[in-house]
Amino acid sequence: MSRYIAKAAIRGANLIVSEAEKMLQEAIKELGPETPVVFTNTAYYLPVILGFTGIEVQTLGDLQQVIDYAKKLLHPVPGDTLWLPYLGETLDCGVATLLAEEAIEGIRFARGLQPEPIPGLQLTGTSFTSPDGNSQEEEGGFANGPIDDVQLRAWGIQLVDGRMPGFAAIVGAARSNEAAVSIVRELQQRNILVFLSGNVNGRSIIHQLMEEGVEMGYDTYIVPFGTDTISAIYALGFATRSALTFGGLSGGQARDILLYNKYRVFAFVLALGEVDDLKYATAAGALNYGFPVIADTVIPQILPTGITQYEHVISMPFDDIEGETDAEKARRLVQRCIEVRGIKVKITEVPIPVPYGSAFEGERVRRADMRIEFGGRNARAFEYLRMADFDEVEDGKITLIGPSFEDVEVGGAMNLGILVEVAGRKMQEDFEPVLERQIHYFINGASGVQHIGQRDITWIRFSKAAVEKGFQIKHLGEILYARFHADFGSIVDKVQVTLITDEELFQEWLQKAREAYQARNIRLADMTDESVDEFYSCTLCQSFAPNHVCIVSPERLGLCGAYNWLDCKASYQINPTGPNQPVPKGICLDPVYGVWQGPNEFVYQNSHGTVERVSMYSIMRDPMTACGCFECIAMVIPEANGIMVVSREDPSMTPVGMKFSTLAGIAGGGLQTPGMMGVGKYYLLSKKFISAEGGFKRVVWLSKILKETMRDELQAVCEREGVPDLLDKIADGDTATTIEELLAFLEEKGHPALTMDPIF
């Protein structure tokens, strides 16, 4: 701390706590103490308050004890002479500030004033299958407000595997619009989540980015919380929930939650523009999490370390930063932020004329902004990666065979084949689909380029802006060449990319590709748990959930959906000491439940003694644990003698009276909970899906979104299981949201689970 900052922060804390108290009293008087206080889509109540105090705020009345708690953390402002120590006191005042700020947002939610209206603001949605027509598009006009649990979990795997190194909580407004854009672009290129809040004299960085047409929303990693400082509390709510969701911590374990963030969540605060008392107070709260503060104005520096990993407070006056332009200065500013937080960012230089980074993965190219598309309704595109002999591959050779798109009208479509040929000593045919699947992520990283689908339903769009900057078809090859070397250098020695628009050659290779897809399908289908000697572990999430271990087998993929057996095998080849290790099956202890000696020992050791046994095929006996990034939750419904499966993307109520977000709080954190399991959605299709309890026939309720998006695959499963009309007998959010409705539905449809052996 510095005395200057301590004074400002303590002043700010005292003020905001008394303001929160006043607002609360008024709100209780007007609305009544029973008025619900709810943040959107979270099971963690008001998460910062929950984390620090363990109080589960549900009504305005509950907030009174929070204010009382906050008041006890306040201290007097240190004097100008013979002052008393202030660091501990300021940090406590910072916590009081956070509690007050979250209470205020809670009150605003109770009054319907959150998320904050920002006219003209359009946010990109959470997920989409088509670039056109997103239902959220018509709405808008509001800041994002708190990030919901679903999004947190969806980002979970990226946060833990380092693809998303952390978040930047930006508060205020940049020196210029140019600086604002440059700052967020720099952060995006490093895949750092950007949270926006605050203003300077009424002008927020959110306004600056809107003016410059920067797309904001979950998909672009830029989340506008609101235009006041108070809304910055949502960043710390996100941080707190990371610890609760992935760290297996509970509300009230404040110290552990803060230390979890210090060591595992690489975040920092970037204060743009003048820093007032409330910003200092909020920053003092953030310091408790180990998040340093970097300001672009002159403020006192706090350089000794300890509360944070490196320096606490850095001043980098914007006008004094070297650089010709604001954009260049901003780049240096971001560079310094990253140094201070000690974020390790792996940047692959991709020689293309547009910005590149996985923050651009979610960018959409709308039809109106589109120069050309490959695939989609009016054309076809495919991508095919194959292994070749060393002498057949010329490393770095990128060829376009056929015409480019100059002659195609703006907004038009053409066929494109992407053929990637790789060679490497450690390359195996089995890795072909693993690598091929990366093409989607790699291409999407380019700003203004969008990739959807895979194999022969690939669909790529180039925006007008990207093409204006010089983006051409051959740049797809540049991207693939650079990224395959950077990310898979240990199995790939040579990469050659051929881009095919020549119609004859396109048809020829499309045919070859389809033959390869078919061969792979058959090979994958043949791969069973019995046909291999070893499974793979995945402890990638241990950076977040220290006791969780996934065992990945050919017939059971990782619960995040991102890692199947082949992925793990490839990952092991790439990094032999990494998070995916071969786990020899050893002696089979129970073929029905899927219990082997090898996985048991591995799990015991790597869960640090917390999990002794794991059944691969059972939800009831020693089920596999979960970190928190699961795609679905499977949970036993005893009354129905079956299980329900709830998707992460399903925000609706389930028959057990809890939504996904609440269920997720019980299922995560690396704890074994019989009757409950986090799973990847493709596990539903496996023959080994809870086969100990009777398999897919046990499913009595299924999120509608799963039914819809996986209908064909699920139908095949129903047929395999011998009940072809099973899917129609499974209830969903439309047909049953209570146990009574569910039972009535199952009775009426004659669901097979009702006559199966008791699940208990």
Next chain:
Amino acid sequence: MAQEKSVDKAVLEVLACCDGEVETAFDRAEQVKPCPIGADGICCRICFMGPCRLVGKVTRGVCGATRATVAARNFARAVAGGAAAHSDHGRDLALTLLAVAKGEAQGYRIRDVAKLYMVAGYLGVETEGRSVNEIALDVAEKALENFGQQQGEVTYISRAPHKRQQLWRDLGLVPRGVDREIVEIMHRTHMGVDQDAEHIMDQVLRAALGDGWGGSMLATDLSDILFGTPSPLQSQVNLGVLKEDEVNIIVHGHEPTLSEMIVAASSDPELVAYAQSKGAKGINLAGICCTANEVLMRHGIPPAGNFLSQELALATGAVEAMIVDVQCIMQALATVAQQYHTLLIATSPKAKIEGATYMEFDEHKAYDSAKEIVRAAIENYPNRKEARIPAIRENLIAGFSHEYIRYMQGGLYRGSFRPLNDAVAAGRIRGLAGVVGCNNARVTHDSGITQVIRELIRNDVLVVVTGCAATGAAKQAYLRPEFMAEAGPGLREVCEAIGVPPVLHVGSCVDNSRILTILTQCATEGGLGEDIADLPAVGICPEYMSEKALSIGTYCAASGVYVLFGVRNPVAGSEEVVRIMTEGWEAKVGGKIEFEPDIEKLIEKALAHIDAKRAALGLPAYDPTRYGESGDRLVEQLRSSLGEEQAAALYSVPELSE
């Protein structure tokens, strides 16, 4: 004499008035020369065939005892005396706690319940579902057991770093019971028992550990439970805190049991009114010696001075009563008091003083006793004649318990020793030093203390102080946070980050146990090795005088600390014992004791040791030029110079004169 008497201007001012009028220790130090043979530790008075003076060609006493045996026995008995004093202090607090728990101690209550729970945890006392008094009763009894037990281990040994505990166990140095080890020193140093200097010195280590990790640590903990764990507060120091127009009462000695009640009684409205009825504006309390530190740390009562100021306080003519209990009370006080109107009130059944008024302090009716004592002081106010109070006093911040030191480095949620360890590891803080101990009339009063502290903080060494050394530092304004300006650049950054002075007052001399706890927390926090002996830390006692100082030095050495004493070497007559305490102990327990009368050399040795420990830890070599960029200065200058273009200017560092 050429030697300056003191660096304390208030002391010099009063001394000037005393000249020829009042005899003080400063005068007697000139009159009484130290016995040169005793001073070197080679006069054996243990049996009555002697005393045998082993000087010149005499290398053995009548019984054949060697210089090494004689010096070791003398040192051992001094440590036994010191350890006994601290431990008896601790025992009395345990007895007070016991009386409080039984509801038999008037006026006392348990002030820090959280600390009671923590101590209960250390002592293995069940807390679940029990009342505070039930827990306190068991804590008191467990504490008492630690003094009297004959076998096993003193409980608090288990609070040391694991590696250290193991070392002590392997070497057989773990004290079995606090009292037993002191008794065993007395036995082993009786004529014709232990006649191996190293073996005697091993027992010295063991008995001293019983003080540091037993009697003293219990004294500190039990005081905190009864009277509250200190946290920072403002106060003043030096003779100028005495007031012309109030009843001045000085508490002097060591045990907080009495002084706590005097503090309470002196603000009793009934007594304040009584004082006013006698023409005084109020009752002004001040302290001397460690009692002063106890009431300073918990109540902000100002110390009037340290050990060598005790007579001078009376010589101001402004003190109505000086209330004393035990330890470091000069017998000459009674004589000085008689020259003025001052009532010297002895209160401890253990310490009667010829010429003093004896008013026994009974903790069972503590408040009544305290009121009676204060009343006697008030009644004495009209007898005051001319007072000559020096207008010299200084501001200070005190109250750094180890609990607060943890808190101040991160607050309620993030408190730890990580920032301190980080600062040491990075080299912002070069190392840590405890500057502790007494005054000694043989050396310039407060001179060694202040010189050592000034040089250390200039070299980025964070200093903690206790006892009379703390008061000496305070008098020179070293305990003001503004004093960070005198610190090296790295230390200043840390002080400014936390808001503390570069010199932290951690309490009285029994509170040196807090330093053991601080060092343990540094060692276990990580990054600076895993034992106290690994830390770049030193203990320095520049002006030691009492046997307690030797006990403290020994338990610190036994805990792995390099301890430097000033003044002179009390075992100088035996090279063998000097070797045992230095290289012998260093090899055995990692710590050692050296005596270095030359303060400049002492500072050099301290810094060299710190740098050697840094190197052994693989830390970067100390380099003060790397730090010092943080802080408020720039911003405050900017803010004060800003005009209308404020907002724009904030984006840039203006051209400011450095």
